[in-house]
Amino acid sequence: MAENGGGPVVLSTPAEMRAWRRAHPGELGFVPTMGYLHDGHLALVQRSKQENALTVVSIFVNPMQFGPGEDFERYPRDEARDLRLLAEAGVDAVYLPTPAVMYPPGYQTYVTVEEVTKRLEGAARPGHFRGVATVVLKLFNAVEPTRAYFGRKDAQQLRVIRRMVQDLDLGVEVVPCDIVREPDGLAMSSRNVYLSPEQRAAAPVVKRALDVAASRWAAGEREAEALRRAVAEVVAGEPLAALEYVSLADDVTLEELEGRVEGPALLSVVVRFGATRLLDNVELG
Incomplete structure (x- = not known):
């Protein structure tokens, strides 16, 4: 002591x-x-x-x-x-x-x-x-x-x-x-220190991708694959980002959802910038 x-x-x-x-x-x-x-x-x-x-x-x-x-x-x-x-x-x-x-x-x-x-x-x-x-x-x-x-x-x-x-x-x-974020939207993480200046500048694409899908959910989109695809398309537009996975899962069991999504769901993503994995998510519904 x-x-x-x-x-x-x-x-x-x-x-x-x-x-x-x-x-x-x-x-x-x-x-x-x-x-x-x-x-x-x-x-x-x-x-x-x-x-x-x-x-x-x-x-x-x-x-x-x-x-x-x-x-x-x-x-x-x-x-x-x-x-x-x-x-x-x-x-x-x-x-x-x-x-x-x-x-x-x-x-x-x-x-x-x-x-x-x-x-x-x-x-x-x-x-x-x-x-x-x-x-x-x-x-x-x-x-x-x-x-x-x-x-x-x-x-x-x-x-x-x-x-x-x-x-x-x-x-x-x-x-x-709640997730605490940098001013540009990047979720705070001890591992963010691993990012090079170029990777750090590109990293907010993770939150932008989730925001696009969340806005489509708010507008009435309920097809699981369409929401996952919305995330993947935004991440694909950033050359320094490599999508490891995007998931739309049941909010409690984390079982992957298919077809039309009705109840609360967790939209989560892991994106790699070089050797650094960044996690982020948004809860839908």
Whole structure:
């Protein structure tokens, strides 16, 4: 346990975190992050502070959710800057465990959420959501939050965590929060730092493509394939962008929709700019 120069207390083990929680009863909001914080994270923090007596943020780059060849080693990190931002935001405590603390030698227990992880990012990144569900459950067990705050940008992750919380009777309220965007529409993400200047200038095409499809939905278009095609056509007009997938899926189950769409649906997209994958989505209906 460490004091952060008048800022939030920094806790580094589950035992320290639980002891702090026992000493601080009351409603607690929790924002789990992988660090390299941006205004999207800080918006979650502010929402938590509005709705809870206490706010805890975790910083943990979770090796379990990165697959072979993914960017675990080069994932951006700046712990000192993160702690300064969280102090300025008025966070009460920061949970900052290490991989050795989270997954000690002999570790062999994992959480698998079945159906909702089979498509989209689950198909593109095998094992990713097993890592996400496992680490979030471990974080919840240590922090014991009343509410936990997640951005809508990682739409499938949000649904996976909701499912886990419901199925395992965790008693945590999962609070979805709106996507925070740059002025030109690009969804804020720690991975945006990977973009070259040219790629960064091209990246707003992702939001433009979703906006075109959303406007067609608002005008009455209900054919799933027409809405997916609208996204693909806009992305195809940007030479630096490569469409990995576009999905129009049931808002809860994430099963791909065909034919006429009536109920709430999630329109999501992954676009590559070089080696960088950008995710974005819009909820329809």
